[in-house]
Amino acid sequence: MNPAPYVGRFAPSPTGPLHFGSLVAAVASFLDARAAGGRWLLRMEDLDRPRCEPGAADTILRQLEAYGLHWDGAVIQQSQRDDAYAAALDALKARGAVYPCACTRSQLAQAPRNREGEILYPGTCRNGLPPGTIARAWRVRVPDVSARFHDRIQGDLEQNLARDVGDFIVKRADGLFAYQLAVVVDDAFQGITHVVRGADLLWNTPRQIYLQGLLGLPTPVYAHVPLITNAAGQKLSKQTLAPALPEAGRGAVLALALAVLGHPPPPELNDAGPAELLAWAGAHWRIGNVPLRPVIANTAP
Template identity: 50%
Template sequence: MANSPPIFPPYRGRFAPSPTGPLHFGSLVAAVGSYLEAKSRQGEWMVRIENLDPTREIAGVSGQILNTLQALGMESDSEVIYQKQRYKTYQAALAVLERQHLVYPCVCSRKEIADSTITGIDGPIYPGTCRGRFLHDQCPGARRIRTDNRLIQFRDSLQGLILHRLHSDIGDFVLRRADGVFAYQLAAVVDDAEQGVTHVVRGRDLLNSTSRQIYLQQLLGYPTPSYLHLPVVVNARGEKLSKQTGAAPLDVSDPMPQLMMAIRFLGQAPPAELIGSDVGSFWKWATEYWKPEKIPQK
């Protein structure tokens, strides 16, 4: 008798940090938004560690991230997934696209691509220099996906209707780097499908990635989740708050002020006295009174 496919709840969300440094306030906003969207709908919330690039991962940070989330009252409802353990799964998905003759090797340097005179929504567009190259097992270089100019459209729950034509707006993009590291776009799509993710809640800085991911979902026969892209936290210079811009790590010794700041950033109005409660009381209130329609677009 064949194994029955897994039965997933109607709502499955996820939070997918990269272990390049400890969680900061920008990370907390994304975690809180995704957690409350899931829990307010009686759904599941999962944690996935996006450690695709071993050169960027800092030893011990994955465990630190999980400990921080636990101290803040957020625990994954299923086993934590580590992307560096899933290269064979990504390779299998890449092979499906290769059999459709949609993948080609690219040996262009970063400078050659940066010198492209074609500009899209994310900067220079790859000009297609290697599109005619023949793909074989020992072929060097990165692996790019051929795009076309079909209209990719989706309605983001917060940002509204988004329309892109990949070939002219983004261009052929990398699925696996020349050093063998798989790209975020492919790995996220494969993992979301395998984990049964129904709703993706993440920062607005990833909004332009969504069209690429929907394109891959269509080619691989995966369902497309619902998307909600949260406003991004910026510093005093208007830069996205990140490890690269010197964001301070979260202080889990006193979690309530940070949780209150995060939920207020997301447009919610917690009562002032909530700051004197414990983490459990915070989540009870936040889940009951969560209003996603109050989240600001930017």
């Protein structure tokens, strides 16, 4: 049998404009799809409405186009897909894979945390809501087994969901669906075969694979590119005041992104624009050249 045609995606959250770190992730995803002769789709992960910035989605679209990153098909918006997430939650309820949780943030403040700083849920409501409480959220009941997966950049990895994550939320106390559920439903809906994204999402992968199994959905092939950090070792983000991508000198910015990904353009392309640089990079793309370690982008725009 022939393998399924490659379908990749870039899924930014419109909490602000793209910065250099998000450009690196977008470029890696774009090149991996184009080098495979595949499609590259775009999804706005505006699930967390309170954190989304007005106009940011349109700004992101303009930035991608300005840097030569042209997507295929219509842009999917998570904020318009609550019905699909509700159907998935109903399916999880039908098989007894989830349970209601009454715990508040303050009640969990003293709970232990994993290496990503996330709360390890202590199982307070696992066997039923405590007397006098009401359901606020829905959690997935995870098994005490190790989940193994292969990452095309990071290699073979393993995580015990019960020990390292705990029962995780799929519908939040504020009524919004959680990222873990939405991303699994949307990847299947869009027919995604390959996910290339930042390493900050690496340890979300076992949760998503577990949900895919519960829902009978296919599991994409994963690759997690190294995070771009500032001089203080912090991930470039809105929270660390990472500046928006510049409108001038886009070729130089893109060349720096390619160098960070282990694909420095040759000297003859020093003055090239985005289209020429991406054409060269697509012809020379090798995901095995992408480094494992985070890159301190002291010279990042």
